[in-house]
Every structure is written in C-alpha cells, then in structure tokens.
Amino acid sequence: MTKTFLLDTWLFFRSNFNYIILIVFPFTIPLEIFSFVYYEFLAEAEGGLAPFIPELFYLFFYPIFNAALVFFVASVIKGRSITATQAWGLGIKYWPSYFVLTVILILVVGFGFAIFIFPGLILAARLAFSEFDLLIKNESVGQSLKSSWKSSKEYFWVLLNGGLVITFVIYAPYFLIFSILSEIGLYSEILYLILSIIESALMALYTIYAFRVYDFSNQQHNKQRKADA
DSSP states (O other), X not given: XXXXXXXXXXXXXXXXXXXXXXXHHHHHHHHHHHHHHHXXXXXXXXXXXXXXXHHHHHHHHHHXXXXXXHHHHHHHHTTOOOOHHHHHHHHHHTHHHHHHXXXXXXXXXXXXXXXXXXXXXXXXXXXXXXXXXXXXXXXXXXXXXXXHHHHTGGGHHHXXXXXXXXXXXXXHHHHHHHHHHHHTTOOOHHHHHHHHHHHHHHTHHHHHHHHHHHHHHHHHHHHHHHHHO
C-alpha cells in the first residue's frame, strides 16, 4: 500500500508540477531570499527574537500557500481543478484557523521530537490528517486534531513509512551535494539559497502523500458505511 501511495504521489507531483510551483514559489522564493539576506547581515550580537524573524515570517505565510496547495490537490482529485488565485483565496480565508493548527502541530510534534525522536514521528503521523479535516471538512481546530488521531490509527505505518521515504528522497541528495561541494571547495551561500528554494517545492510531496492516504481512508470509510446501511 505504501509503495502504491508513493507512486501515486510522485505521478501527481510530476503531472501537476507547474501548478504546484505556481502556488508555492510566489511565497517561498521571497521568503528564502529574505532569510538569506537577513542572516547574511544579521549581527551575531543581536539576541531575543531577532534570529528567529525569518522563521516567524515563514510561519505567518505558510498557512496561506500550504492551504492553497491542499485545496488544489483536493480539486484535482475531484476533477474540478482550481486556479492558483482561487487556491490562494481559500488559503487566506482559512488562514486564522490553519495558523492556529500549524502552531499547535509545531509545538506538539516538536515537543515529541525533543523528548525522543520516535514520539515525534508518532505524533506527526497520527495528526497528519488534521489539516485536511480542518480545511476540507471545515472542522474546528480541536475537532480536526481529534478526528485525525482517530482516523489515522489504521494508517499509522503507511503514513510513517511514506513520510520517512519522502524525507530520505529529499534530504539524502541534499546533504550529499553539500558534502561533495564542501569537500572540493565549491560550497557557497548562493547555492544554499537555490537548494532551499528547490526544497520548498519538494516539501509538497509530504502534503500530497498524506492527502492520498487521507482520501483513501475516506473512501474506505464511506464504503463501510454503505455496507452497514
């Protein structure tokens, strides 16, 4: 099942690549450039929240473009593809609740990783459906977390294994390139910026994969309800 979902994810990503970067890049490219320039000129003596300003900017805009990506993926699967502008509009509409959910997920999953890596992986997998329940089913933040915890239980290993494979596919070449270029003395901050922008596009694989599993879960649930009726 994991292999099938991963293949479906890659085919979707490849087929809709132009639309995906059209939705994501107008946000991530300026954010990555800002981060690059900010850290290049940030005085090391500055303290407080100053070193985290780029991350805070990213956190502010993330709910818009990632929600837009979710709505786009859902629209393609339903056969009614929406435009980037329409997707951004939906992202802005759901920004308040999705922002709150994003912050909660960062804190909860981050705490799990801080305790020990595996609890973080468990929380990330079990709460992977929460953003879809919030955006697609219009559930509240609290209810979406509860729904995800319940509905993802059966697909825990599918979500976890798929997420780990995607992580390896994205970051193994990423660090290998850095290692090789650093070894031969060709590493540069500009190259880091370029790879970070590419990474921002590849991150869509996580959302697409999780939604593929989520959609399958809903299909199975609906079939079971009809069978029980």
